[in-house]
Amino acid sequence: MKILLDVKDEKSEFIMELLRNFSFVKSEPLSVYKENVINGIKKGVTEVKLINEGKLNGITARDLLNEL
Numbered sequence: 474m475k476i477l478l479d480v481k482d483e484k485s486e487f488i489m490e491l492l493r494n495f496s497f498v499k500s501e502p503l504s505v506y507k508e509n510v511i512n513g514i515k516k517g518v519t520e521v522k523l524i525n526e527g528k529l530n531g532i533t534a535r536d537l538l539n540e541l
Contacts, residue, residue, distance in 0.1 A: 477511070
């Protein structure tokens, strides 16, 4: 199982050290790039949910293609 944790910067070293002490846990920090990708995906999913609920206006595929 994979778990993504959001930890305050000042506590990150403590959490990483704690996780390293468990033999059954593999841990590695995310790169800034991967963090940005995950945040972008989360934002996109949130926007899709809001569009589906009618709380946000989306654009049609035709309008999107016309913008290109």
